[in-house]
Amino acid sequence: MRPWKHIVFGAMLGLVVLVACARQAEVSPATAPTPIPQAAPVVATTAPPVDCALAAFQKGGCGACHVIPGVPNARGTIGPDLTNVAQVAAQTMQSSTYTGNATTVEAYLREAILEPDVFVAPDCNGSPCQKGVMPPSLGQGLSEEELAAVIAYLQAPPGAAEAVVTEAPTAAPSEAAPTLSDDEFAWAKLVYFERCAGCHGTLRKGATGPALTPDRTIPLGTVGLSTIIYNGTSRGMPDWGKQGFFTKEQIEVLARFLQREPPAPPELPMERMKASWKMYVAPDQRPTAPQTKRNWQNYFVVTLRDAGQVAVIDGDTYEVVSKVDSGYAVHITRMSATGRYAYVIGRDGKLAMIDLWTETPAKVAEVQVCYDARSVEVSKYNGPEGDFTDKLAVVGCYWPPHFVILDGQTLEPIHIVSTRGYTVDTMEYHPEPRVASIVASDFKPEWIINVKEIGQIWLVNYANPRAPQIKMLPAARFLHDGGWDATHRYFLVAANQSNKVAVVDAQEGRMVALVDTPKIPHPGRGANWVDPEFGPVWSSGHLGDPAIVSIGTDPEGHPNVAWKAVRVTPLPGAGSLFIKTHPNSKWIWVDMTLNSDPALARTICVIAKENPAEPHTCWEASSYGRAVHFEYNAAGTEVWVSIWGDASKPGETGEIVVYDDATLTEKARIPNLVTPTGKFNVYNTVHDIY
Ligand code: HEC
Numbered sequence: 001m002r003p004w005k006h007i008v009f010g011a012m013l014g015l016v017v018l019v020a021c022a023r024q025a026e027v028s029p030a031t032a033p034t035p036i037p038q039a040a041p042v043v044a045t046t047a048p049p050v051d052c053a054l055a056a057f058q059k060g061g062c063g064a065c066h067v068i069p070g071v072p073n074a075r076g077t078i079g080p081d082l083t084n085v086a087q088v089a090a091q092t093m094q095s096s097t098y099t100g101n102a103t104t105v106e107a108y109l110r111e112a113i114l115e116p117d118v119f120v121a122p123d124c125n126g127s128p129c130q131k132g133v134m135p136p137s138l139g140q141g142l143s144e145e146e147l148a149a150v151i152a153y154l155q156a157p158p159g160a161a162e163a164v165v166t167e168a169p170t171a172a173p174s175e176a177a178p179t180l181s182d183d184e185f186a187w188a189k190l191v192y193f194e195r196c197a198g199c200h201g202t203l204r205k206g207a208t209g210p211a212l213t214p215d216r217t218i219p220l221g222t223v224g225l226s227t228i229i230y231n232g233t234s235r236g237m238p239d240w241g242k243q244g245f246f247t248k249e250q251i252e253v254l255a256r257f258l259q260r261e262p263p264a265p266p267e268l269p270m271e272r273m274k275a276s277w278k279m280y281v282a283p284d285q286r287p288t289a290p291q292t293k294r295n296w297q298n299y300f301v302v303t304l305r306d307a308g309q310v311a312v313i314d315g316d317t318y319e320v321v322s323k324v325d326s327g328y329a330v331h332i333t334r335m336s337a338t339g340r341y342a343y344v345i346g347r348d349g350k351l352a353m354i355d356l357w358t359e360t361p362a363k364v365a366e367v368q369v370c371y372d373a374r375s376v377e378v379s380k381y382n383g384p385e386g387d388f389t390d391k392l393a394v395v396g397c398y399w400p401p402h403f404v405i406l407d408g409q410t411l412e413p414i415h416i417v418s419t420r421g422y423t424v425d426t427m428e429y430h431p432e433p434r435v436a437s438i439v440a441s442d443f444k445p446e447w448i449i450n451v452k453e454i455g456q457i458w459l460v461n462y463a464n465p466r467a468p469q470i471k472m473l474p475a476a477r478f479l480h481d482g483g484w485d486a487t488h489r490y491f492l493v494a495a496n497q498s499n500k501v502a503v504v505d506a507q508e509g510r511m512v513a514l515v516d517t518p519k520i521p522h523p524g525r526g527a528n529w530v531d532p533e534f535g536p537v538w539s540s541g542h543l544g545d546p547a548i549v550s551i552g553t554d555p556e557g558h559p560n561v562a563w564k565a566v567r568v569t570p571l572p573g574a575g576s577l578f579i580k581t582h583p584n585s586k587w588i589w590v591d592m593t594l595n596s597d598p599a600l601a602r603t604i605c606v607i608a609k610e611n612p613a614e615p616h617t618c619w620e621a622s623s624y625g626r627a628v629h630f631e632y633n634a635a636g637t638e639v640w641v642s643i644w645g646d647a648s649k650p651g652e653t654g655e656i657v658v659y660d661d662a663t664l665t666e667k668a669r670i671p672n673l674v675t676p677t678g679k680f681n682v683y684n685t686v687h688d689i690y
């Protein structure tokens with residue numbers, strides 16, 4: 001690292017063009033090798049020099065952490081919104097909790113910028129602010145004239161109307177991005193991959209931490225990025241500089257790296273997968289009958305997203321039986337065909353296998369087969385072609401673009417199949433088609449694997465897992481999630497950005513239909529029920545449209561409406577992620593998790609199967625957070641809903657609400673879970689009941 005020190009500082013200062021503060025005497029050493037004595041503080045006698053303030057905000061990287069009206073790209077959320085900071089300052093100085101020394105707004109701002117730790121502002125966009133996140137060095141790096149301009153500006157920033165203009169990032173990637181030497185780039189790439197990818201995504205598209213793509217990082221600027229990486233934040237970004245992982249110079253290299261296009265991450269060959277493979281309990285060391293007295297078939301395996309764990313919860317007693325460390329931000333859990341094992345896939349591509357027969361369910365094996373993953377499934381077929389129950393597992397990766405077949409008892413990886421190929425419509429080569437949902441057929445030893453970007457549905461016969469037979473069906477681009485119809489013969493999958501649902505006949509191995517839908521269908525696994533007018537249907541909610549759409553699924557009994565969108569049930573808002581029902585229930589449950597209105601985001605609606613023209617009732621399931629994802633208990637008498645809170649707010653991290661399905665009344669709350677998300681009931685997951 002050492003050789004870069006000088007290059008780094010030159011580049012950093014070179015970025016700042018201070019045309020607007022021309023009168024100031026302090027010039028950066030990069031442009032003025034001979035030191036010039038600092039000018040006496042300049043008292044502005046004319047109107048506040050706005051251009052000088054804007055340049056100073058940029059120099060100090062202020063916009064990376066603050067919203068400042070009228071300042072281009074000042075959209076940061078790590079520090080308080082500075083739109084009304086003058087009023088806030090006036091109020092704060094009156095308050096008994098104020099620990100600073102200022103008595104005027106101007107002095108308050110000066111103190112806040114030069115000695116940020118004297119008083120720590122209470123509210124950083126909903127989370128408590130933390131000492132040490134805003135370093136005094138930023139303000140101290142400003143000349144007195146710049147500081148005065150900044151303080152004057154903050155006392156009377158332009159109106160909100162002008163502020164809106166700054167909402168959209170204005171940077172044109174790669175043009176504005178700073179450069180790195182080859183050595184710097186290679187170092188930063190490796191460090192990012194080892195230290196940052198787990199939270200920000202291998203391709204920097206975001207996971208637990210936000211996306212770090214150039215459209216977002218260039219507006220934050222090198223100074224802003226460096227400060228965040230050095231100091232960390234109160235909402236989960238580690239303080240890499242303060243902890244001594246990296247020097248200031250190294251962090252500055254990382255900050256420049258983040259403004260470049262993300263390079264392709266490494267491949268993951270079999271050798272490296274095997275090196276990551278750990279077996280904690282060998283199959284012959286495991287119990288041969290359930291050790292627990294609990295009704296393990298009614299366990300719920302619940303994703304605790306921001307805790308990097310899953311909780312195993314007893315569906316009879318609501319007790320948390322165990323919490324198991326899993327991969328980061330678990331996406332889904334699937335059970336083996338007997339239900340005994342839970343396979344949990346993290347977004348970081350780590351697969352964990354949990355034995356539910358032991359007293360305290362724990363991991364028996366784990367392996368990493370991707371750097372970025374979304375799906376896992378098991379072998380379910382038991383028939384003339386063999387008994388594959390609990391024999392195999394398969395993981396679908398986002399990166400590298402492949403799927404991996406594993407031994408279902410040990411997780412030893414057996415075979416890798418690349419999904420790189422040609423798009424279904426224009427037949428263009430696609431270098432990274434991601435594997436979206438996977439389901440297992442009951443009719444054949446077959447998985448249905450959805451290859452997203454090329455728009456193909458692959459029927460993968462696993463009878464000989466080292467030489468799988470693959471039939472590639474053309475569907476539509478952007479295949480995402482889906483589920484079976486009630487008979488388990490037809491698989492319906494959303495092609496989300498194509499606004500279509502594709503239908504596959506698993507028995508005959510062919511495409512049946514492509515159904516047009518409203519904007520961005522997102523069914524989860526969908527909901528199967530019998531419509532009073534159209535007979536058996538499968539329903540999906542939508543991210544981009546306030547509606548549930550039901551598709552006829554009974555070509556024999558109701559041929560005229562089969563594979564047609566027959567009914568639209570309006571919802572109070574869009575942003576739906578999940579829909580659920582049970583064959584014994586008279587209701588369909590639906591969320592609006594990603595709605596931008598906080599009240600709708602925590603509202604759930606129930607539709608009566610008898611009268612599906614509009615929702616029967618809707619209500620807010622909590623006073624905070626977002627309501628997301630439903631699951632029934634094994635008997636089909638209760639519905640569990642997750643409240644997705646904020647991992648940094650004690651008391652509001654999240655919980656599960658249990659409703660009586662017959663009466664829609666609340667039965668219980670399972671409190672203090674960290675961002676519970678998907679919940680997978682063992683019985684219902686094994687039998688594909690939804
Ligand atoms: C790395 C993130 C970060 C950067 C960069 C940053 N700040 Fe801050 N700022 C914070 C945080 C966090 C707080 C709240 C904690 C505190 O008061 O110390 C804060 C507080 C403040 C406050 C007090 C707000 C109040 O409500 O009391 C002002 C004023 C302020 N910053 C101005 C600036 C200016 C001007 C710059 C650029 C020179 C800047 N900040 C750069 C994170 C940052």
Ligand code: HEC
Pocket residue numbers: 064076077078191192195196197198199200208209210212216225228229233234235236237238240254258
């Ligand atoms: C443990 C998870 C975690 C790791 C590891 C992590 N980050 Fe973060 N990072 C976060 C979270 C969470 C945030 C959002 C913080 C907030 O809003 O206060 C964040 C925010 C950031 C931001 C600010 C982005 C913005 O839009 O405001 C940058 C830059 C960043 N991280 C860079 C890095 C780099 C570089 C590394 C590796 C050296 C890294 N992070 C490792 C969790 C992580």
